[in-house]
Amino acid sequence: xxxxxxxxxxxxxxxxxxxxxxxxxxxxxxxxxxxxxxxxxxxxxxxxxxxxxxxxxxxxxxxxxxxxxxxxxxxxxxxxxxxxxxxxxxxxxxxxxxxxxxxxxxxxxxxxxxxxxxxxxxxxxxxxxxxxxxxxxxxxxxxxxxxxxxxxxxxxxxxxxxxxxxxxxxxxxxxxxxxxxxxxxxxxxxxxxxxxxxxxxxxxxxxxxxxxxxxxxxxxxxxxxxxxxxxxxxxxxxxxxxxxxxxxxxxxxxxxxxxxxxxxxxxxxxxxxxxxxxxxxxxxxxxxxxxxxxxxxxxxxxxxxxxxxxxxxxxxxxxxxxxxxxxx
Numbered sequence: 001x002x003x004x005x006x007x008x009x010x011x012x013x014x015x016x017x018x019x020x021x022x023x024x025x026x027x028x029x030x031x032x033x034x035x036x037x038x039x040x041x042x043x044x045x046x047x048x049x050x051x052x053x054x055x056x057x058x059x060x061x062x063x064x065x066x067x068x069x070x071x072x073x074x075x076x077x078x079x080x081x082x083x084x085x086x087x088x089x090x091x092x093x094x095x096x097x098x099x100x101x102x103x104x105x106x107x108x109x110x111x112x113x114x115x116x117x118x119x120x121x122x123x124x125x126x127x128x129x130x131x132x133x134x135x136x137x138x139x140x141x142x143x144x145x146x147x148x149x150x151x152x153x154x155x156x157x158x159x160x161x162x163x164x165x166x167x168x169x170x171x172x173x174x175x176x177x178x179x180x181x182x183x184x185x186x187x188x189x190x191x192x193x194x195x196x197x198x199x200x201x202x203x204x205x206x207x208x209x210x211x212x213x214x215x216x217x218x219x220x221x222x223x224x225x226x227x228x229x230x231x232x233x234x235x236x237x238x239x240x241x242x243x244x245x246x247x248x249x250x251x252x253x254x255x256x257x258x259x260x261x262x263x264x265x266x267x268x269x270x271x272x273x274x275x276x277x278x279x280x281x282x283x284x285x286x287x288x289x290x291x292x293x294x295x296x297x298x299x300x301x302x303x304x305x306x307x308x309x310x311x312x313x314x315x316x317x318x319x320x321x322x323x324x325x326x327x328x
Contacts (some may be wrong), residue, residue: 038184045176046169046192056084057168060093064165064195070100078108089164091118094200095131096160125156126229127200134203146219149207153225158234158243160200163306163314166193170303183285183296186303193303200240202229208302210249223249231263237271237312274315277322284327294325 026147050062055074063076074097082089093119100108115135119128129152136144170189174180208223215223223246230243244264251257284295298321305314322328 038179038182039188040042040184042173042179042182042188043248045179046173046188049172049176054303055318056080056087056090057172058287059083060090060168061172061192062166063093063097064169070097070102071106071143073097074106074108078112082220088122089161089168091121092127092161093165093196095128096196099131099134099199099203111119122159124156126152126158126226127160129155130200130204130226133207137207144216145207146222149219149222149226152204153222153229154228156233158196158200158226158230158239160196160239162194162196162198162236163311164193165196166190166303167307169193170300173187183292186296186299187282187285190299190303198236198238200244201230201234201236201242204244205246208246208250220250231267234313237267237274237311237315240267241271252293270312270315273319277279277315277319277328280317280322280327295327298322298325298327 007030046061047065050058050065053059057080059080064081066073066076074094077090077094077097081087081094084090084268091114094108094112095114098106098114100106104110114290115128117129118125119132122128129148133145133148133152136142136148166186166189169192170186173185173189179185204226206212207215208219208226210220210223227246227250229241230239231247232240232243233244234240241264244260244267248257248260248264251260281295281298284291298318301321302314302318307319309317319328
C-alpha cells in the first residue's frame with residue numbers, strides 16, 4: 001500500500017507540474033500507469049523484506065514506510081544509523097525526522113542529537129545549520145536562532161541527500177529475486193525514496209519569510225546569503241526554488257526582483273523538462289519489451305547517479321539519455 005501511494009504521489013507531482021509544458025496529448029499530459037500485477041509483486045516483496053528488517057538498508061526503508069507513526073520512523077532511522085554511522089543519508093534522515101516536535105522528545109532524538117552530529121560531520125553544508133536554527137527557534141531562543149542562521153548563511157552547500165533514498169530502496173528490492181529484474185522496480189524504488197520531505201528548505205522559508213512575526217532586518221543579511229546558496233547549489237529543485245523565493249522577497253528593488261524571477265523561470269523550465277522525461281520513461285513501461293528494458297536501464301542509472309549528484313545534475317543526464325533512447 002505504501003509503495004502504491006508513493007508512486008501515485010510521484011505521478012501526480014510529475015503531471016501536475018508538467019501542465020505548463022507543451023503537452024503531446026490534446027487534453028494535457030496523460031498519466032501513465034504501472035502494470036498492476038508487477039506493482040503488486042514489488043509492493044509485496046518490499047513489505048515482506050522490510051517486516052523482517054535487520055540490516056541498515058531495510059531498516060531505513062521501513063522508516064520511510066512509517067508515515068503514520070513518527071516514533072516508529074525515528075526508531076528505525078536511528079537503528080539504521082547505528083548499524084552504519086558513516087552513512088550521511090541515514091544521519092540526515094534521522095536529523096530531519098527529529099525536527100518533529102514532541103513532549104517529551106523522542107528518546108533516540110534526545111540521546112543521539114542527530115542535528116548536532118549532522119552539523120559536526122558535514123560542516124560546509126547549510127542544511128544541518130538550518131535544522132539547528134529551527135531547533136533554537138522551537139525553544140524560543142531567538143539569539144540562538146539568528147546565530148545558527150548566520151552559520152548556515154556562511155556554508156558552501158545546501159545538500160539534503162534526499163535523492164539518495166532511492167538507491168537504498170533499489171538495493172533492498174534488487175536482493176529479492178522475484179522482482180529484481182522487473183522493469184518497474186527502479187521506478188518504484190525512486191518513488192518511495194523521494195518521499196522524504198525537504199525539511200531544511202521548508203524551515204528556511206519560514207525563518208526567512210520577510211515581514212513574518214519575528215523576521216526582521218536583523219536576519220536580512222543571513223537570509224540573502226542563504227537564499228543565494230540554495231538557489232545556486234541546493235541538491236533538489238524544490239530547495240532551489242525556495243531559495244529564489246527567499247531572494248525575491250529580500251530583493252532591494254524591482255530590478256533585482258526581475259532578475260530573480262527570470263532565474264526562477266529558468267530553474268522551473270529545467271525541472272519541467274526533467275518531469276517530462278520521467279513521464280515519458282514511465283509511459284515506456286506500457287510499450288514493447290525493448291522500450292521497457294531501455295526505460296529500466298535509464299531509471300536505474302539515474303538512481304546510481306543520485307548517490308553522488310544532486311537532483312539537477314541527475315535530471316540533466318536523465319533527459320539526455322531519454323532523448324538518445326527516443327523517449328523524447
